[in-house]
Amino acid sequence: MWYVSTRGIAPRVNFEGALFSGYAPDGGLFMPEELPQLDRETLCQWSTLSYPGLVKELCALFIGSELLPKDELNDLIDRAFSRFRHREVVHLSRLRNGLNVLELWHGVTYAFKDLSLSCTAQFLQYFLEKREKHVTVVVGTSGDTGSAAIESVQGAKNMDIIVLLPKGHCTKIQELQMTTVLKQNVHVFGVEGNSDELDEPIKTVFADVAFVKKHNLMSLNSINWSRVLVQMAHHFFAYFQCTPSLDTHPLPLVEVVVPTGAAGNLAAGYIAQKIGLPIRLVVAVNRNDIIHRTVQQGDFSLSEAVKSTLASAMDIQVPYNMERVFWLLSGSDSQVTRALMEQFERTQSVNLPKELHSKLSEAVTSVSVSDEAITQTMGRCWDENQYLLCPHSAVAVNYHYQQIDRQQPSTPRCCLAPASAAKFPEAVLAAGLTPETPAEIVALEHKETRCTLMRRGDNWMLMLRDTIEDLSQRWRSHALNTSQ
Numbered sequence: 405m406w407y408v409s410t411r412g413i414a415p416r417v418n419f420e421g422a423l424f425s426g427y428a429p430d431g432g433l434f435m436p437e438e439l440p441q442l443d444r445e446t447l448c449q450w451s452t453l454s455y456p457g458l459v460k461e462l463c464a465l466f467i468g469s470e471l472l473p474k475d476e477l478n479d480l481i482d483r484a485f486s487r488f489r490h491r492e493v494v495h496l497s498r499l500r501n502g503l504n505v506l507e508l509w510h511g512v513t514y515a516f517k518d519l520s521l522s523c524t525a526q527f528l529q530y531f532l533e534k535r536e537k538h539v540t541v542v543v544g545t546s547g548d549t550g551s552a553a554i555e556s557v558q559g560a561k562n563m564d565i566i567v568l569l570p571k572g573h574c575t576k577i578q579e580l581q582m583t584t585v586l587k588q589n590v591h592v593f594g595v596e597g598n599s600d601e602l603d604e605p606i607k608t609v610f611a612d613v614a615f616v617k618k619h620n621l622m623s624l625n626s627i628n629w630s631r632v633l634v635q636m637a638h639h640f641f642a643y644f645q646c647t648p649s650l651d652t653h654p655l656p657l658v659e660v661v662v663p664t665g666a667a668g669n670l671a672a673g674y675i676a677q678k679i680g681l682p683i684r685l686v687v688a689v690n691r692n693d694i695i696h697r698t699v700q701q702g703d704f705s706l707s708e709a710v711k712s713t714l715a716s717a718m719d720i721q722v723p724y725n726m727e728r729v730f731w732l733l734s735g736s737d738s739q740v741t742r743a744l745m746e747q748f749e750r751t752q753s754v755n756l757p758k759e760l761h762s763k764l765s766e767a768v769t770s771v772s773v774s775d776e777a778i779t780q781t782m783g784r785c786w787d788e789n790q791y792l793l794c795p796h797s798a799v800a801v802n803y804h805y806q807q808i809d810r811q812q813p814s815t816p817r818c819c820l821a822p823a824s825a826a827k828f829p830e831a832v833l834a835a836g837l838t839p840e841t842p843a844e845i846v847a848l849e850h851k852e853t854r855c856t857l858m859r860r861g862d863n864w865m866l867m868l869r870d871t872i873e874d875l876s877q878r879w880r881s882h883a884l885n886t887s888q
Contacts, residue, residue: 405468407434407629410731410743411646412738419467420531423630424523424539426610426623432728432742433751434629440465442680451644456485458637459523465490466633472530480530484522487512494519494638496645496818499789501698501808504818509794511579514824514845515717516669517552518710520626520634523555525563527630528622532562538873538879539620541565546599546665547574547717548823550592551581553624556585564875565624566591566868568602571857575716577827577845579748584851591871595858598710600721602858605865615869620877626668626725635672637764641685642818654682661686661800665718667725669820672695674729674767684815686769688799690715690778695723699770704744705753714775714795714831718821723847730756733763755800771806773799775834782825782835792840795831797821 407422408414411432413758417425424432442450450461452631456626460481466476472480482753490510511518532539541563543553545755550567557563570580571594582592595602610616616744626632639660646658660683673685680728689696690713697703706721713719727745734740740760748754756764773781782807793801809818825832829839858864 405466406592408437409433409739410435410470410727410738411742412416413742419471419629422457423527423531423628424620424622426542426621426625427607427617429613429631429746430742432738433627433724433731435728435731435736436466436485439675439679448650450640451647451650453644455492455637455641456481458640459634462485462633462636462640463523472527476530480526481523483595484526488518494641496642497791499791501788503510503785503804504567504646504816505640505788505791505793505797505801505821506638506645507821509821509824510639511552512555513548513551513723514821514827514842515548515552516635516638516822517548517631518555518751518871519638519763521549521552521624522630523634524628524630525560526625528557528563529536529560535607537620538562538564539622540849540875541605541611541622541624542568542622542868542872544568544603545574545582546570546720547578548827549625551578554582554585554592555739556624558590560584560589564589564591564879566871566875568593568606568858568868569855570596570599570602572720573598573712573716575828575830577848578717580848580851580853584848584854586852586854591875592671592855593858593867594855595864596860599719600710602864603722605868607867608865609872614671615872619872621872626666626671632668632672632675632728636676638669638820639676639683640681642820643681646816646818648816657682657684657815659686659815659828661688661803661817663688663691663715663718663752663796663800663820663822665692665720665723667723669822670768671725673811674732676740677767678732684769685767686803688771688773688803689716690773690799691775692719692721693772694721696770696772697728698726699765699768702756702758702764703754706747714778714828714834715799716795717774718796718799726806729746729764730760733760735766735829739766739869750860753866771803773802777802778831779835782837786835786837792825792832792837794821794823794828796823797825
C-alpha cells in the first residue's frame with residue numbers, strides 16, 4: 405500500500421517510509437493513497453477476534469505482506485502486547501444505565517498510548533535491524549505520549565529518544581514516568597511553556613528536510629501514521645463488543661465517544677467509518693474547544709491561550725490530526741487541504757468552506773465539558789458503579805449522562821477511556837473521591853530523576869538541534885568502533 409501527503413507535494417511512500425517520517429516533507433501528514441472497503445462478510449469474520457487479533461488484521465491490510473510477512477507481523481504484535489496487565493489487553497466495563505467504558509489503559513504507563521506505541525516501536529525495531537540503521541525519535545508531549553514513547557523504546561540499541569514535556573503542565577505522576585527512566589538512549593527536556601509552544605521547535609526542525617535526512621529523525625506523536633493505524637482497532641473492538649447483533653440489514657450503528665486533544669483517535673475512528681465500520685462518532689473535548697467549535701460552527705481558530713483543565717493531557721489548541729480529517733472530508737483533495745492548513749499556519753484562524761463544514765457536522769457530533777462537569781461525572785460514576793474514571797474518560801462519559809438525562813433514543817454507545825484514574829490523583833480528590841494508587845506508581849517518587857530544563861529566553865530550537873547532532877555523532881562513533 406502507498407501513502408501520500410495530505411498536502412499533495414511530497415512523493416508517495418510505502419508503510420516503512422510513512423513509519424519513519426514525522427511530518428511529510430511538504431508539511432502534511434501521510435495517509436493511505438486509497439482506502440480499502442470492508443464488506444459485511446469481513447466484518448462478521450472480524451467480530452469474534454480479540455483486540456490483538458483486530459490489530460493484526462488492520463495492520464496486515466495497511467502494511468502489506470510484501471513488506472512485512474504476516475507471521476512476522478503477528479509475532480511483533482504479540483511481543484508488543486506481552487507486558488499488558490489485562491489478559492484481553494483492552495477491556496470493556498459494562499456499567500449501569502447503558503454505560504460502556506472501553507479501558508484502553510492496561511499498558512505499562514496506564515494510558516491508551518501504550519497500545520499504539522508498543523506496536524510502533526516493534527515495527528521500527530524490525531526495519532532498523534533489517535537496514536542496520538539508527539534513528540533519533542523526537543516527541544513533544546502534553547502528558548501521556550512522552551512516557552508511553554519512552555517505555556516503548558527505552559534501552560533500544562539503535563534508537564535514541566528526545567522528549568519535550570511542558571514543565572508544570574503535566575501531573576506529577578506523568579512527569580515522574582518520564583524523568584525516572586535513566587537509560588542511555590532517553591533524553592528528557594522540561595520546557596517552560598505549554599504543549600502547543602513546545603511543538604513549535606519540533607515542527608521547525610522537521611521542516612528542515614536536509615537536517616531530518618542527515619540525522620534520521622522521526623516522530624512518535626500521533627502525526628505518525630502507525631499510531632493512527634493501531635488506534636483504528638479501538639473503534640472496531642468497541643463496535644463488536646457493543647453491537648446488539650450482526651444479523652440485521654443494514655448492520656446496526658454504535659455510537660463511539662472519543663475524548664481527544666490532538667484528534668488522533670478521532671482520525672482513526674473516521675477512517676474506520678470510511679472503510680465500512682458502522683459507527684457514529686462523538687468527539688468530546690475539555691474547555692480547549694477548537695475541535696468542538698470546528699464541528700459546530702466551522703471555526704477552526706486558536707483561542708487566546710491554552711486553558712489549564714483537570715483533563716490536562718487534552719489541554720491542546722492545535723489538533724494536528726484534523727488535517728487528516730479535512731483531507732478525507734474533501735475527497736482526498738490535497739489542494740483544498742493545503743490551502744486550509746497553510747492559512748491556519750499563517751493566521752491561526754480558518755473558517756471551513758460551507759460544504760466541508762456540512763460534511764464534518766454530518767460525520768461527527770461534538771461536546772465541550774467544563775472542569776465542574778468532569779468532577780460531577782466522576783462522582784456520579786462512582787456513586788452509581790463504584791467505578792473510578794480518570795478526568796479524560798469523564799469528558800466522554802459526561803456526554804453519555806447528558807443523553808440519558810435527556811432520555812434521548814438509545815443507540816448502543818461506547819465511551820473510550822484513555823487513561824487510568826491512578827494517574828490523576830489530584831482530579832480524583834477534586835471530585836471528592838479517594839485516589840487508588842498502584843504500588844509501581846507510588847515507587848516512582850523514590851527514584852532518581854534526570855531532566856534538562858529549557859527556560860523561557862533559551863533558544864529551544866538550537867538546544868534541540870545541538871542534542872540531535874550530538875546523538876548522531878555518538879551513533880556514528882559507535883558504529884565505526886563496532887565495525888573495526
